[in-house]
Structures are given as C-alpha cells and as structure tokens.
Amino acid sequence: MVDIQEIFEKFPFGVLVIDYKGEILSSNKISERILGIGKPNRKHISDVLPGSNIIKVIKEGDFGIISLKNREDLQLLEISLEPGKLGLALFFSRQDYDQKLILHSSKMIALRQELEAVMNLSGELVTITDGDGMILRVNDACQQMLGVKESDFVGKSASLMEEEGIISDSSTKYVIKKKTRVTLNQTTKSGRRLLVVGHPIFSDDGTLNRVINISKDVTEISNLKKKLDETKSMLNLYQQELNILQKKDQKIVAKSKAMEKVYEMACRVADVDATIFLQGETGVGKEVLARAIHNMSNRKEAPFIKVNCGAIPESIMESELFGYAKGTFTGGNRDGKKGLAQAAHKGTLFLDEIGELPFNLQAKLLQFLQDKQFTPLGETKQVAVDVRFIAATNRNLEEMVSEGTFREDLYYRLFVVPIKIPSLTERKEDIPFLINHFLDTYNRKYNLYRSFDNKVVEILIDHEWKGNVRELQNTIERLVLTANVQTIQLTDLPDKLLQNTPASIDTKDINMNLKQEVEQFEKRIIMKALETSSTMREASKKLGVDASTITRKVKKYDINVARLQFLL
Numbered sequence: 191m192v193d194i195q196e197i198f199e200k201f202p203f204g205v206l207v208i209d210y211k212g213e214i215l216s217s218n219k220i221s222e223r224i225l226g227i228g229k230p231n232r233k234h235i236s237d238v239l240p241g242s243n244i245i246k247v248i249k250e251g252d253f254g255i256i257s258l259k260n261r262e263d264l265q266l267l268e269i270s271l272e273p274g275k276l277g278l279a280l281f282f283s284r285q286d287y288d289q290k291l292i293l294h295s296s297k298m299i300a301l302r303q304e305l306e307a308v309m310n311l312s313g314e315l316v317t318i319t320d321g322d323g324m325i326l327r328v329n330d331a332c333q334q335m336l337g338v339k340e341s342d343f344v345g346k347s348a349s350l351m352e353e354e355g356i357i358s359d360s361s362t363k364y365v366i367k368k369k370t371r372v373t374l375n376q377t378t379k380s381g382r383r384l385l386v387v388g389h390p391i392f393s394d395d396g397t398l399n400r401v402i403n404i405s406k407d408v409t410e411i412s413n414l415k416k417k418l419d420e421t422k423s424m425l426n427l428y429q430q431e432l433n434i435l436q437k438k439d440q441k442i443v444a445k446s447k448a449m450e451k452v453y454e455m456a457c458r459v460a461d462v463d464a465t466i467f468l469q470g471e472t473g474v475g476k477e478v479l480a481r482a483i484h485n486m487s488n489r490k491e492a493p494f495i496k497v498n499c500g501a502i503p504e505s506i507m508e509s510e511l512f513g514y515a516k517g518t519f520t521g522g523n524r525d526g527k528k529g530l531a532q533a534a535h536k537g538t539l540f541l542d543e544i545g546e547l548p549f550n551l552q553a554k555l556l557q558f559l560q561d562k563q564f565t566p567l568g569e570t571k572q573v574a575v576d577v578r579f580i581a582a583t584n585r586n587l588e589e590m591v592s593e594g595t596f597r598e599d600l601y602y603r604l605f606v607v608p609i610k611i612p613s614l615t616e617r618k619e620d621i622p623f624l625i626n627h628f629l630d631t632y633n634r635k636y637n638l639y640r641s642f643d644n645k646v647v648e649i650l651i652d653h654e655w656k657g658n659v660r661e662l663q664n665t666i667e668r669l670v671l672t673a674n675v676q677t678i679q680l681t682d683l684p685d686k687l688l689q690n691t692p693a694s695i696d697t698k699d700i701n702m703n704l705k706q707e708v709e710q711f712e713k714r715i716i717m718k719a720l721e722t723s724s725t726m727r728e729a730s731k732k733l734g735v736d737a738s739t740i741t742r743k744v745k746k747y748d749i750n751v752a753r754l755q756f757l758l
Contacts, residue, residue: 203282208235210275212245224264224281239279244268248277250371251404252389273387273404315384315405321398323348323362335407337380348401355379361388365401376405383409443627446617447734452479452609459607460486465559467604468582470611473660476582477542479611484538489578492537495530500546508551508567512558515568531564535575544604545585545596552597559603579604614658619715621651622708624659628666640670643679644707649687651711713747716740720749 195216198205204221206214212235222228225238235242241258251273256266267280315331325344332343338356348362358377365372365388376384384405391400444453459466460483468476477496484494502510509518513529531539541547547555558564559579563572581604590596614621625647633640642650655661665687673682680688715733720740723729730737743749 201280203280206230206235206238206279206281207271208244208248208277208279210245210248210277212236214238215276221281235279239264239266239281242266242268242279244277244279248272249274251387252371253391253402314407315403317348317362317403317405319348319362319401319403321366321400323360323366323401325351326400331405335380335382335384335405336378337382361386361403362401364388365390365403366398369398375408381409382407443620443623445623446612446619448612448617449620452611453482455607455609456483457486459483461488463578465579465581465604465606467606467608468580468611469608470582470584471613471658472584473655473658474611474613475659476584476611477540479609480538480540480542480580480582483580484540484578487538487578489537493534494538494540495534496540496542497530498542500543504548507548508554511551512554512564513566515566518568526566526568529564529566531558531577532566532573532575534577537577539577539579541579541581543583544581545583545587545590549595549597552600556597556600556603559600614655614662618651621655621662622647622711624662625650625666626708628663629670632667632670636670638670639676640673641677642707643677644710645680646678646683647707648711649680649683653687709747712743713749716743716747717749720744 195218198207198216198218201218201220204224205216205218206221207216208214214230214233214235217230222230227238230238235244239258240260241256243256247253247268248270251270253267253269256268258264258266264281269278269280270276271278315335316329317325317332318327319325325346325348328343332338336343336356343351348360351357352360352363356379359374361372361374361376364374369390371390372386372388374386374388376386378384385408386403386405389402389404390398391402393399444450456466456479466480466483468479470476481494484490497511499507509527509529511529511531513527513532516526518526541555554564562577563574565572587596587601587604591598591601625642629640629642632638650662650665657664665684669678669682675682716729719729719732720726723732726740727737730740733740
C-alpha cells in the first residue's frame with residue numbers, strides 16, 4: 191500500500207494537508223524549512239499562511255494559484271483533494287522554483303509522475319481540458335469508466351467525444367458556455383452512469399484557462415435505486431393481493447368476475463380517505479362492503495358508525511347526526527348529546543340510504559363533508575372531527591338532482607369514488623357459493639347440521655332473487671330453522687319458490703352433497719356456453735374467465751368437445 195507521507199516527502203516543494211476547518215493534518219520537511227517553523231500539525235492555516243483561501247477551495251471542490259501579500263517570496267497552489275473534506279496547499283520559494291526549473295528537469299518529470307499519482311488517489315475519473323475544450327489529461331480511470339484508452343482520448347475535443355457517443359453529454363461544453371461550475375448526469379458508451387462536476391479555472395486576467403471534470407461512477411447506485419423501485423412496486427402488488435385474499439375474513443363471497451372487480455376496487459381505495467359512493471339494488475350488500483372497506487383501512491381500530499338516513503325521523507335527524515347542547519330540547523338529555531358524526535371520530539361514518547336525507551339537511555351535510563366540522567344544535571362553537579365518509583343508496587341520485595329533490599353540489603361531493611354492486615341476477619355464478627356460505631353460517635349459529643337436497647339447490651340457483659343477497663340469506667336461515675329433517679327437501683320450500691320450479695328438473699332422488707351439486711351446475715353452464723360458441727376463446731369470454739380455465743374445466747368434467755371445431 192502506498193504511503194502518502196512518503197510521496198509528500200519526495201515532492202520538491204512544501205506540502206500541507208488541511209481539513210475543511212482549516213486545521214493542518216500533515217506536512218513534509220520542505221514545508222517546515224520554507225515556513226521556518228517546526229511541525230505545523232494541528233495549527234490553523236490562517237496562522238501559518240495568512241491570506242490562504244484553502245477553506246473555500248475545499249468547500250467548492252476547486253483549486254487556485256495565489257500570491258500572498260505578506261509572503262511575496264512564496265508561490266502558493268491550493269487544491270481540493272476531497273471536496274468538502276480535504277485540501278492540499280503546495281508552495282515553494284520563487285528563488286527555489288527558478289533554480290529547479292533550469293537545473294532539475296528530471297525532478298520536474300518525477301513531480302509530474304507524483305501529481306498523476308495524486309490524481310489517481312480518489313479512484314474517480316479526472317479530466318482536464320484547456321479553455322477551448324481540448325482534452326489535455328485524464329487519469330487511469332479513463333478506460334474503466336469510459337471504455338476508451340487514454341491515448342484515444344487525450345488531444346481530442348470534449349464535444350467530439352459527445353458526437354462520437356463516448357459520452358452522452360459534455361460537462362466541459364456547459365462550463366465553457368456558462369463560465370461556472372456545472373453538475374450533470376452522464377452515460378458512457380460502455381453503459382456506465384457518471385455524476386460529473388465540471389470546474390472552471392481562470393487566469394489572473396479572468397480568461398478561462400482550464401476545465402477540470404471529476405466524474406463519480408454511480409452505476410451501481412442507479413441500479414440499486416432501480417431495483418429498490420422495482421421491489422417497492424412488487425410490495426405494492428403483493429399488498430394488493432394480500433388485501434384481496436383478506437376478503438375471506440370480511441365475509442364477502444366474490445367468485446364472479448363482476449364481484450371480483452368490485453372487491454378489487456374496494457381494496458385499492460381502502461387506505462385512502464376519499465369519499466366512497468356505493469350504488470346497488472336493495473339487498474346487494476352495500477353495508478357489508480362498507481364494513482369490509484373500513485376493516486381493510488388504517489382506521490379499522492376506530493369506530494364504524496352507520497347512519498340510516500331513511501330510518502331516522504326527519505324531526506330528529508339533525509340532532510342524531512350532529513348532537514345537541516345541554517338544555518336544547520325539553521325532554522331531551524339534560525346534559526346534551528354527542529352526535530353520530532362525533533362518535534365516528536378517527537373512524538368511518540357510513541351514510542346509508544343517503545337519497546332519503548331531508549333536503550333541508552343536505553346543505554349542512556355538504557358543509558360537513560367539505561370542512562369535517564359541524565355545529566351541534568344549541569352551540570355556537572364548531573366541532574372538528576377526523577372521519578372517512580362512505581355513502582350508499584339504491585336510488586338514482588342523478589334523477590333526483592334533475593327533479594330538484596337532491597342537491598347537485600352534494601351529489602358531486604359524494605360521487606368521488608363510485609362503486610356499483612351488481613344484483614344477484616347479474617352474478618348468478620355466486621349463488622352456489624352464497625348458499626354454501628349461509629348454510630354453514632346458520633348451522634354453526636344454531637348448532638344444527640342441515641343440508642340441501644340437490645333439487646332444492648337447483649331451485650335456489652334458478653330463482654329470481656329480487657331482494658338479492660339479503661333475500662337469499664333470509665330464506666336459507668328460515669329453511670334451516672323451520673325444516674324438521676336434516677336434509678331439506680322440496681316439500682320444505684315455500685310456495686313462492688316452488689312456483690318457479692324448472693320443468694326440466696329431475697325429481698328422482700340423487701344422493702349428492704352441495705359440492706357435487708355445485709360442480710354439476712358449473713358443468714351445465716360450461717356445456718351451454720360451448721354449444722353456443724364457435725371457439726373456446728369465445729366461450730371463455732361469455733363466461734368471463736380465461737380460455738385456460740375453460741380448457742381445465744372441460745378436462746375435469748370430461749366434456750366431449752370432439753364434435754366441435756374449437757380454435758384456441
């Protein structure tokens with residue numbers, strides 16, 4: 191390993207190593223002789239060489255040649271060895287310099303060699319050009335970083351290097367143009383990425399004399415940053431997938447493509463505080479989805495407060511929502527009452543049946559949505575709360591706006607992230623799984639062991655559930671409780687369901703469990719789609735699944751498609 195102190199001792203001039211505070215860290219013997227003092231280590235440069243600019247040179251990563259007024263016998267060269275940290279003060283007496291220039295040319299050659307050693311100490315690429323951009327010197331890092339030999343680099347114009355594609359952008363060009371220090375990112379022909387700082391060096395008359403470029407290889411840093419960005423993206427994707435997998439814990443059955451899209455949207459917006467607007471027919475599960483969004487959000491430990499705008503009488507709606515002060519109402523709570531809006535602080539406020547909200551309260555709700563502040567009845571001071579809003583309705587608010595029964599500004603304030611939940615008729619493929627889910631739920635709740643005859647399952651699947659999931663759920667609970675046998679038969683069904691029994695239903699006894707019945711139903715759906723399609727891909731589009739899924743299911747159920755000319 192090279193001993194830096196030994197190199198300094200070989201220099202035919204004085205050398206001082208100074209840190210950014212101006213403290214002298216090291217010196218050679220010539221410096222001690224010229225200065226006429228002992229070891230100057232730990233002394234401040236201003237005490238040894240008054241008028242030195244070395245601190246500024248170190249800070250700016252620059253270098254300069256100055257003459258000291260109080261030491262006219264010295265010529266001083268100050269260099270930033272490590273920008274912001276270390277610098278060199280190189281000095282010699284003018285008499286010594288004149289004699290050595292003439293008598294000791296061999297030592298000047300040695301000096302050049304040792305200066306080149308200093309240039310290579312940092313391990314960074316150092317390029318020196320003249321004031322016109324002609325490359326005069328580079329250090330040993332040239333070939334490693336640029337992929338070009340030093341002999342092919344020196345003597346050429348920096349602009350030519352850019353034109354030939356050796357570097358993407360010439361820092362020298364900008365230094366010459368702006369006459370100031372320039373920092374830029376550079377890509378080399380070999381694919382390396384460099385952070386380049388170009389320093390202008392001026393003569394005493396202000397003419398640009400040299401441009402020194404110091405280039406740091408940041409390829410690995412850029413690659414690591416890119417990999418970090420990719421890792422973050424993957425983590426976000428994994429988090430989204432994790433949120434989707436959590437739907438089992440949220441008691442949401444989403445097997446159809448339509449409901450999968452609904453739930454994926456809910457997962458994406460769960461952790462942001464934007465207002466969510468749920469639309470859908472009565473009984474599709476708007477409250478269930480609202481609770482799922484709350485439970486997936488960062489507010490899940492705080493309250494979920496439901497306000498049914500259609501169930502609370504208009505006369506007390508405002509006091510229930512915003513509360514009231516002590517003594518506001520005769521017969522009311524004598525200490526006053528905290529409203530549902532305040533009870534939802536830090537949590538979620540679910541405004542169900544928002545279309546039923548009285549018109550005279552809509553303006554106050556709009557103000558609450560905008561400012562998250564409200565004034566309780568009987569109070570003059572506003573109350574600020576931190577809540578997330580989710581609104582839901584089965585009504586067409588656009589029509590209500592046109593009719594003048596719902597405020598347009600409130601509608602647009604609510605309609606930030608709309609999510610439409612499809613009816614059960616639009617997602618019949620969910621019905622077998624919902625049947626299984628509710629049957630299991632009520633068996634556990636009532637400690638029973640009921641099951642459905644396969645013919646009953648077919649009727650439940652084919653029935654038109656105008657009340658959607660809620661009607662299906664209530665029907666299954668009623669059947670579980672009222673049936674007097676373990677396996678629920680056709681005779682246990684209410685007349686309303688039996689009236690819609692398909693003529694093609696097989697009434698003979700078939701000993702199949704619910705899983706087998708679901709599989710038979712799935713097989714019939716796939717066969718029907720295949721019969722009405724010209725290709726496997728067309729059938730997959732009708733069913734909303736990938737062609738590979740259809741291929742797998744055909745193999746699983748041993749469906750004969752040899753007579754059909756399907757094209758993948």
